[in-house]
Amino acid sequence: MKGPDDRGRFGPYGGAFVPEVLVPELRFLQEAFNSAWADEAFRARYHRILKDFVGRPTPLTFASRLTLALGGARIYLKREDLCHTGAHKVNNAVGQILLARRMGKARIIAETGAGQHGVATATVAARFGLECTVHMGVEDMRRQRLNVDRMRLLGAEVRPATSGTRTLKDATNEAIRDWVSHPRESYYLIGSVVGPHPYPVMVRTFHRIIGDEAKRQLIDAEGRNSPDMAIACVGGGSNAIGLFFPFLVDRSVRLVGVEAAGEGLDRRHAATLSCGTPGVLHGALSYLLQDSEGQVQPAHSISAGLDYPGVGPEHAFLKDLGRVEYVTATDREALDAVKLLSRTEGIIPALETAHAIAALMRMAPDMAVEQVIVLNCSGRGDKDMNIISKEDVAI
Amino acid sequence: MSRFRAVLDGIRQRRAKAMGLFVTNGFPSLDATVPILHALDRGGADFLEIGMPFSDPLAEGLPIQRSSAHALAHGVRIVDAFHSARAFRKHSETPLVLMGYINPILQYGVSNFCEAARSSGADALIIPDLPLEEAELVEEPARAHALDTIFLMAPNTSDERVRAIDQRTSGFVYAVSVTGLTGSRLHHQMDVVGEYLARARRLVSRNPLLVGFGIHNAAAARQLCRHTDGFIAGSALVDIIESAWCDRRLRLGDRLALVEQFARRLASGRES
Numbered sequence: 172m173k174g175p176d177d178r179g180r181f182g183p184y185g186g187a188f189v190p191e192v193l194v195p196e197l198r199f200l201q202e203a204f205n206s207a208w209a210d211e212a213f214r215a216r217y218h219r220i221l222k223d224f225v226g227r228p229t230p231l232t233f234a235s236r237l238t239l240a241l242g243g244a245r246i247y248l249k250r251e252d253l254c255h256t257g258a259h260k261v262n263n264a265v266g267q268i269l270l271a272r273r274m275g276k277a278r279i280i281a282e283t284g285a286g287q288h289g290v291a292t293a294t295v296a297a298r299f300g301l302e303c304t305v306h307m308g309v310e311d312m313r314r315q316r317l318n319v320d321r322m323r324l325l326g327a328e329v330r331p332a333t334s335g336t337r338t339l340k341d342a343t344n345e346a347i348r349d350w351v352s353h354p355r356e357s358y359y360l361i362g363s364v365v366g367p368h369p370y371p372v373m374v375r376t377f378h379r380i381i382g383d384e385a386k387r388q389l390i391d392a393e394g395r396n397s398p399d400m401a402i403a404c405v406g407g408g409s410n411a412i413g414l415f416f417p418f419l420v421d422r423s424v425r426l427v428g429v430e431a432a433g434e435g436l437d438r439r440h441a442a443t444l445s446c447g448t449p450g451v452l453h454g455a456l457s458y459l460l461q462d463s464e465g466q467v468q469p470a471h472s473i474s475a476g477l478d479y480p481g482v483g484p485e486h487a488f489l490k491d492l493g494r495v496e497y498v499t500a501t502d503r504e505a506l507d508a509v510k511l512l513s514r515t516e517g518i519i520p521a522l523e524t525a526h527a528i529a530a531l532m533r534m535a536p537d538m539a540v541e542q543v544i545v546l547n548c549s550g551r552g553d554k555d556m557n558i559i560s561k562e563d564v565a566i
Numbered sequence: 567m568s569r570f571r572a573v574l575d576g577i578r579q580r581r582a583k584a585m586g587l588f589v590t591n592g593f594p595s596l597d598a599t600v601p602i603l604h605a606l607d608r609g610g611a612d613f614l615e616i617g618m619p620f621s622d623p624l625a626e627g628l629p630i631q632r633s634s635a636h637a638l639a640h641g642v643r644i645v646d647a648f649h650s651a652r653a654f655r656k657h658s659e660t661p662l663v664l665m666g667y668i669n670p671i672l673q674y675g676v677s678n679f680c681e682a683a684r685s686s687g688a689d690a691l692i693i694p695d696l697p698l699e700e701a702e703l704v705e706e707p708a709r710a711h712a713l714d715t716i717f718l719m720a721p722n723t724s725d726e727r728v729r730a731i732d733q734r735t736s737g738f739v740y741a742v743s744v745t746g747l748t749g750s751r752l753h754h755q756m757d758v759v760g761e762y763l764a765r766a767r768r769l770v771s772r773n774p775l776l777v778g779f780g781i782h783n784a785a786a787a788r789q790l791c792r793h794t795d796g797f798i799a800g801s802a803l804v805d806i807i808e809s810a811w812c813d814r815r816l817r818l819g820d821r822l823a824l825v826e827q828f829a830r831r832l833a834s835g836r837e838s
Contacts, residue, residue, distance in 0.1 A: 178699060188668055188695045190625040192720040192745050195727070334631060335621065347624050352746045354722060451669040451695070452622060464643055465673030466621040 174485065179368020179455075182491060184484035187367035189454045193347075196354045201369040203274045208376060213269065220265050221380065224298065225255045227262075229381075231388035231545070236515040244399065244538035246531065247392065248518070248548040249385050249414060256291045258521065258550030259381060259410045260362060264291040266377030268299055271358035278302040278357045282346035284311055284339030284406070285476035285523065286318025287550055288362030293327035303327040306345040310337040311475045317554050336469040339406075339479045343453050363407025364483035367454030371483050378413025385545050386417050393543055400538070402427040403547035404527040405444070405497065406477035408486045410549035419494065428486065429530040431472035432499035439471035443482040444490050444497040457484040473502035473558060474522035476550075500529035506562055508532060509552060521550030522558065568714050570613065570661040570689035570737050574774045574795065577612060583836040584776060584796030585787070587803055587829060588615040588665065590633035591650050592642030594811040598818075600653045602807060605822040607660050609829025612796065614654070615692065618647045618666030625694045627749030629801040633808070644674050648686035655687030663716065663737075665692040668703075676704055680711040690714035690737045698727075698734055705734070719770075721745050721762045728769040738774040740798070741766045743781070743790065749801030752780040756789055763793035787835025799832055 174181040187197055207213040221227040230253065234246040251259035271279060279296045281303070283289030289305040296303035305322055309331045312319050322329050330349075335341040343365075350359040364371045364378075382401075390396050401418055403411035405428040418424040433440035440446065443458045450459035452467055460468040460480035470480040489495040500508070508528035513519045520528060527546055535544060552559065567575070577584045587606045591599055603614055619634035619642055626634065644666075651662050664683055671679050671693065683691065691713055696704060698717060708715045714737030719728050722745055732739055743759050744750050752759060766775055777790045778798030787797045806828045810821040 186700055187697070188700055189697060190694050190720075191697055191718045191723060191742065192625075194697045194699070195722045195724065335635070340622065344622050344624060348747055351625065352750070354745050450672060451667075453624075454695070459669075461669070461673065463673065465670035466638060467669075 174488065175368065175372055179372070181485045181488035184457050184487040185368055185371060185455050187454055188451045188456065189367050190351055192351050192354060193367070197367055197369065199274065203270055204369055204373050207270055207273055213273070217266055217269055221262065225261050225265060226253060227380065228384045229253050231385055231392060233392065234516050237512065240511065240515050241532060241535040243535040243540065244542035244544045245540070246535060247398070247543065247545045249381060249545055251381060251410065251547060251549045252518065252520065252524070252551035256287070256294050257553065258287040258291065259378060259413060260288040261291040261294065262380055262413070263362070263374050263377040263409065264288070264295045264360060267360045268295040268301070271301065271360065272299060274358065276356060276358035278304070278353070279360050280304050280346050280349045280357050281360045281362060282306045282339065282342040283362060284342065284478060285474065285521070286311065286315040286322065286554060287476060289327070289329070290318050290321050292360050293322040293325035296327060297325045304330055304349065306330050306332050306342040306349065308332045308337040308339060308342045311339065311342070314475050314558065315554055316557070338475065340467065340470070347453065363409040364412050364485060365407040365453055365455060365481055371455065371485055374409055375412045375416060375485065378409050379416040381410065381413035381547065382415060382417035385414065389543070389545070395543070397421050397424050398545040399542040400425040400427060400544045402429065402527050402531055402544060404429045404477060404523050404549060405482065405486060406431070406441070406479050406523065407481070408483040410547050412483065412485060414545065414547040415495065426495040427530060427534070428495050428497045429527045430497055430499045431474060431477035431526055432501040433471040433473070435501055436499060441470035441472040441477050441479060442499045443480060444486060445499050449487070452481040455484045457487040458482050458490070473505060473562065474526065476521070476523040477526065498530050500526040504529035506559065509559055518548065519552035520548060521552045522555045524549045568689065568712065568736065570714055573612065573661050574738055578774060578795050583791045584612040584774070585610060585833050585836055586613045586615055586663070586776065586796065586798040587611045588617055588798060588800030589803060589807065590617040590619055590630060590637055591647045592619065592637035592640060593633040593804065594636065594807065595640065596642060596646055598811070599650045601818070601822055602825055603650070603654045604657065605826040606829045607658050609826040610833035611660060611829060613661040613663060615663045615665045615798065615800065616647050616650055618644060618664060618670060620667040620670055623667060625747060627747035627801055629749050629804040633804045644670055648682050651688050652686040661689040662687060663690040663692055664688045668693050668696050671704070677707040680707040680713055684711040684713055688713065690716055692716045692740065694718065698730060701734065716740050718742050719766060725769055728766060732770045732772050735773055738776050738795070739770045741775055741777045741794065743777050743779045746779065748779050750780040752786060759790060760793060763790060767793045784831055784835035787832055788838065791836060792838070797835065803828065
């Protein structure tokens with residue numbers, strides 16, 4: 172279950188379906204990552220930056236009024252929204268930028284959807300004095316204006332991706348093309364557990380701290396080291412893997428990933444695991460929203476961070492194994508969930524996170540009051556205020 | 567030995583160079599593709615590549631991205647590549663290579679794809695996102711249907727890996743001229759490209775070696791061919807086709823004449 176094998180396969184999924192130019196680069200990356208992660212000094216540095224710069228450990232907050240409102244299991248929120256830059260994404264950005272420096276790279280390339288990974292990357296690039304180019308779909312630049320301004324203020328170049336659907340998929344295409352064109356000096360800092368090997372395993376490694384901390388914190392809070400259920404939203408799947416990973420071996424923990432059902436599963440959506448089929452996108456074999464011809468189909472979600480037709484290969488494997496349940500929440504349900512969390516807990520969640528809350532609203536009431544749920548509160552909602560106030564007339 | 571390899575070997579024995587020309591299937595329309603292939607054939611192509619469009623073509627620069635998106639928007643499907651190949655094959659023996667990304671081939675079914683490709687007259691496959699490590703998916707079905715599988719090498723490919731590519735490829739070794747996308751501009755870095763191709767020449771001993779990516783004119787072709795058995799052009803042709811079909815004053819015959827003429831000019835790059 173720990174995976175992947177040395178070819179980067181999680182069961183049948185993963186691998187590295189990339190142009191030849193990237194094969195040597197991925198090998199260098201894997202060697203550098205293996206040697207860095209085996210190096211105590213590197214890990215100490217990573218943990219020190221997470222503490223001093225990111226503000227870890229993030230709290231595990233008991234959501235008392237939400238628990239009361241839903242009338243079921245006791246709900247804890249893993250507060251990744253309190254990370255510097257406002258989302259879990261920075262854990263991975265810190266790890267990878269340390270790796271980029273260790274590899275002697277001068278320039279960072281990233282893709283971003285909602286802008287949270289772009290902001291996290293621009294932030295660590297500024298912190299370490301590296302040049303940074305963030306590729307972002309023009310549609311997302313419009314939806315997430317605040318994050319575009321943040322990235323620019325941090326000194327990053329935000330390069331508009333104008334091809335295809337002009338969202339995260341196309342920003343990722345452009346980032347990979349940038350890397351293909353400048354492999355020697357550039358480091359591609361991917362933002363989720365997607366892409367060719369070794370990215371999925373590397374990004375998981377840099378995010379597992381979410382679950383590791385939650386496990387320790389549950390002992391203090393509840394006197395137990397695992398919850399009955401852990402739940403997180405899934406776009407590419409990085410915050411979900413980060414929370415789930417330490418609990419994968421513990422079969423008593425029910426794991427739930429929540430995908431974006433957009434306007435509904437019979438209309439436009441981004442529910443890759445729920446509705447997709449296996450295929451290759453961005454260098455990995457995983458589930459994919461595609462037509463019968465193998466052309467990738469546009470995804471849709473109100474949340475730019477979930478608006479992606481692919482998903483990490485480890486999630487594909489976990490789905491097939493039945494170890495993680497993948498459910499969905501619609502745009503409308505996510506908006507309702509934003510309001511509920513804001514008004515019961517005084518926490519405005521990101522629209523991505525709100526999908527997990529929406530599924531929680533359906534599931535928690537059916538659980539017993541002594542049961543415990545940990546929800547990954549993966550990001551804060553400031554960036555989404557335009558969308559929320561526009562969509563939700565009843566605000 | 568394959569028919570395709572025999573053609574390339576024959577060119578090499580004559581101490582000549584090979585020219586391969588690429589077009590995106592269904593660009594600007596399916597009706598135009600076969601006449602364009604014949605125009606290129608008349609213009610002197612030694613083999614032709616039919617590009618099967620994909621929604622997310624990672625190794626392509628803007629011309630082939632645009633032509634692929636256009637073709638898909640007009641409903642071009644995988645079977646259309648077989649139709650184009652078969653229609654072309656009725657009137658010409660010039661070898662045909664199908665170029666496409668792995669996902670559509672996977673969805674079609676690799677074995678069915680290879681069977682249909684072969685029966686429609688294709689000789690070889692190029693799959694730019696299928697490096698050696700993932701290639702077993704395709705190699706066996708391709709071999710079973712007598713299709714060559716052409717692997718690519720790049721400037722950052724190690725000597726050891728170039729030798730491995732030379733072992734596994736069939737047809738020829740495709741040397742990507744730069745670490746970059748199709749249609750990259752080469753003119754500032756001709757010396758560097760030349761050194762890299764000289765290294766490739768020393769290492770590739772079992773197969774013909776052809777260079778592609780960024781060859782826009784006969785001068786570039788001539789310069790790079792010094793180290794190789796030939797060259798491939800694609801983006802430059804897509805550009806020519808685009809401008810010929812955008813010019814509303816031209817009739818089909820005029821457009822095809824422009825394409826043929828461009829091929830003929832590029833072909834002069836084969837001569838030293």
